[in-house]
Amino acid sequence: MADVLRSLRVFDERGDPGADCARVLGVPGVAVSLLVKADQGPESVWCFPELTGRFEDLQFTLGEGPGPDALRDGVPVLEPDLRLVRPERWPVLLPAARELGVLGVNCFPLGIGAARVGVLTVLCDGKPLSDQQYIDATALAAALTSAALRGDPVAGPGGLRRAAVHQATGMISVQLDVPVAQAMLRLRAHAFASGRPLGEVAADVVARRIRFHHEGEDRDDDAGGDMSGPDAPGETSPEDGRG
Structure with a gap:
């Protein structure tokens, strides 16, 4: 030791x-x-x-x-x-x-x-x-x-593992116009509800495959269901990579 x-x-x-x-x-x-x-x-x-x-x-x-x-x-x-x-x-x-x-x-x-x-x-x-x-x-x-x-470097060779989570939280904060702490709660809730790792969901947010909305459920490419119409709950816009 x-x-x-x-x-x-x-x-x-x-x-x-x-x-x-x-x-x-x-x-x-x-x-x-x-x-x-x-x-x-x-x-x-x-x-x-x-x-x-x-x-x-x-x-x-x-x-x-x-x-x-x-x-x-x-x-x-x-x-x-x-x-x-x-x-x-x-x-x-x-x-x-x-x-x-x-x-x-x-x-x-x-x-x-x-x-x-x-x-x-x-x-x-x-x-x-x-x-x-x-x-x-x-x-x-x-x-x-x-x-x-x-301030000594103790992060090890892999560096920080959750950079995408912090970046995604900031993006959700802007999308929903809410404090960062509340944005983190929304991200955690989405990850838990979908049964996916938090980092994986965060990566989808950063890549604009998931966009958070005030109304309805936040949806991603794997969520399934009827996604017709630009105002469907949680559906991303064309600029978010959905076409």
């Missing part, structure tokens, strides 16, 4: 910081998300393995889960066995997490006092973290907080 902490300044030049942290912590998966814009959700900057990234995307899409709670409250959220969590706490996330195969999650807020900069997510196999694992994860969270506040 000492080696990993010393390497934080050069994460962008290394192979896979998530894999290194998971190996050192002895856990199935690790992810780090940072707040890029205050009025939007945290941006996943690196994760290992793919399952962790899918769980991070799930939390981001739904806006609920241990990560959002840790970021909001500023305290670690430790749920080593999601089967024991009350269903009403995260009513949508829990069944989706079980479907993914995520057994337990521990989320550590990155920040100092009221200043929050992100979340460290540590998956587990249904058992609580050991004392040493908890100490190491806390040390990693503190080091990541310091790196983020200094």
Whole structure:
């Protein structure tokens, strides 16, 4: 862990910081998300393995889960066995997490006092973290907080993963003439209702395959149904690539 902490300044030049942290912590998966814009959700900057990234995307899409709670409250959220969590706490996330195969999650807020900069997510196999694992994860969270506040590059070789989401949110904000936070809610609702990943829907918005309207449902190329007439709910105009 000492080696990993010393390497934080050069994460962008290394192979896979998530894999290194998971190996050192002895856990199935690790992810780090940072707040890029205050009025939007945290941006996943690196994760290992793919399952962790899918769980991070799930939390981001739904806006609920241990990560959002840790970021909001500023305290670690430790749920080593999601089967024991009350269903009403995260009513949508829990069944989706079980479907993914995520057994337990521990989320550590990155920040100092009221200043929050992100979340460290540590998956587990249904058992609580050991004392040493908890100490190491806390040390990693503190080091990541310091790196983020200094402006050190911790995004890893893949860079930001949700650039399209932020761009799409801005476009929806303009289309609907609503605040960015409300535009993000509309984007999340569309992704959840369609059963598609948030990033995939965002990419369609950026590519103008989906356009949001005040009236009716927002529709895309895969939505089906009668799309005749320029005023059909959610239908895009010719300039949006529909012809």
